[in-house]
């Protein structure tokens with residue numbers, strides 16, 4: 001057999017497996033339930049952090065300025081924010097609030113607390129139409 005053709009086929013198969021093609025139905029109701037439960041646990045942690053649970057140096061909390069994540073407009077990100085002078089994803093703006101109003105250390109983008117805050121904010125605004133870039 002032609003070697004380069006056979007490795008090409010293997011690479012294509014590997015790519016298809018990696019993408020999960022042909023496996024779309026391979027999860028159960030229990031999987032869905034568990035994934036949803038895991039997600040809601042993270043939302044709950046974000047809710048806690050947002051409402052006074054974030055260990056800010058000056059004891060200021062997110063909900064003092066954004067009750068229940070109102071006015072956080074997650075559906076408008078990424079967008080230009082004048083405080084940062086460029087187009088940013090929402091976590092950069094969360095860090096701006098952590099560093100300025102909360103006078104605390106910014107979080108790494110992949111910090112579980114950053115994920116939780118974003119999960120909570122998005123959950124509160126679920127159903128809002130995506131409007132990236134909007135002011």
Ligand code: HEC
Pocket residue numbers: 050054060061062063064065066071072073076090093094097098101102117121
């Ligand atoms: C002292 C008030 C204050 C506190 C406390 C505060 N923020 Fe903010 N937040 C602001 C201001 C001011 C802006 C900028 C609003 C703008 O430019 O649209 C902002 C913007 C944001 C935005 C983007 C809003 C938008 O419409 O683009 C998010 C998301 C956000 N804050 C999340 C948080 C989170 C999470 C916390 C807690 C860790 C927090 N904020 C704490 C005042 C605050």
